[in-house]
Amino acid sequence: MSKKILILDDDSDILEILTIVLSEAGYEVKAIENGEAVFEDIANFRPDLILMDVMLAGMDGRIICRNIKGDPSTANLPVILISGTHDLAQSLHLPGAPNDFISKPFDIHNLLIRIAGQFA
Numbered sequence: 001m002s003k004k005i006l007i008l009d010d011d012s013d014i015l016e017i018l019t020i021v022l023s024e025a026g027y028e029v030k031a032i033e034n035g036e037a038v039f040e041d042i043a044n045f046r047p048d049l050i051l052m053d054v055m056l057a058g059m060d061g062r063i064i065c066r067n068i069k070g071d072p073s074t075a076n077l078p079v080i081l082i083s084g085t086h087d088l089a090q091s092l093h094l095p096g097a098p099n100d101f102i103s104k105p106f107d108i109h110n111l112l113i114r115i116a117g118q119f120a
Contacts, residue, residue, distance in 0.1 A: 002026050003048040004027070004030070005028070005048065005049050005050070005115070006032070006041060006042065006049070008031075008033075008061070009031075009082070010034070011053070015032075022051075022112075022115075034056075035061070035064050038064055049080065049119075050080070052081055062081065065079050065081060065096065065097070066096035078100075079099055080098060080099060080102060080115065080118070081100075082101075082104055083101070083104060084103065084105070100114055
């Protein structure tokens with residue numbers, strides 16, 4: 001059974017590219033542009049990993065990540081944050097932090113390695 005990845009990004013072009021790349025890599029993908037119902041999406045899709053942008057329209061991916069990590073039902077769900085404007089590498093050890101951080105623009109090969117590393 002393939003691993004499931006929930007992608008959250010308000011840029012439809014990024015969503016399309018990531019969906020194609022991850023699907024071709026053998027992952028089952030659900031892409032969403034809005035984080036308002038992310039817990040409902042998590043409950044319905046049951047992802048093995050969340051790949052999320054930091055800067056979302058009207059929302060902050062870091063806060064969503066903290067909420068995911070703070071909820072006992074989703075605390076162990078790996079979250080990788082992506083950002084072109086924030087460097088979160090130094091905060092990965094803090095409570096509620098993502099499991100990994102990738103800067104934009106990112107290398108697709110490196111992205112796939114980092115995602116696979118969450119399942120090792």
